[in-house]
Amino acid sequence: MNLENNYASFWLKGGILFFVYKEHVDILLSDAMAILSDRLKLQKGKAYPVLCDIRGVRSIDMDARRYLAAEGSVFIKAIALVSDTPLSLIFSKIYVTGNTPPIPTEVHTTYDDAIRFLSGFTS
Secondary structure, three states, rough: EEEEEEOOOEEEEEOEEEEEEEEOOEEOOOHHHHHHHHHHHOOOOEEEEEEEEEEEEEEEEHHHHHHHHHHOOOOOEEEEEEEHHHHHHHHHHHHHHHHHOOOEEEOOOOOOHHHHHOOOOOO
């Protein structure tokens, strides 16, 4: 099953939930709440490791970051943030160091590296 909203596309493949933000997305708290709601619809109460491609995110406000780090961690076994631009790397590092997510979280520059990390959480 695939799902798409104004902010991202989501799909399940090989026991991993892929979450790819659309290009030039700005995320406020209300947007983060809508994103989480849609992700939970796709997951149907089952926890998955998540590959989150944040390269399309242009900005995310502090309230949205905090919300996604806390409430947004529900039903996630581990998360790999994929970022390969200077801006997305800054967002990733701020998210990981400033919000201390309660789940294993790593930043990667390629899908292959992210999938290798997440493969330990697919069972």
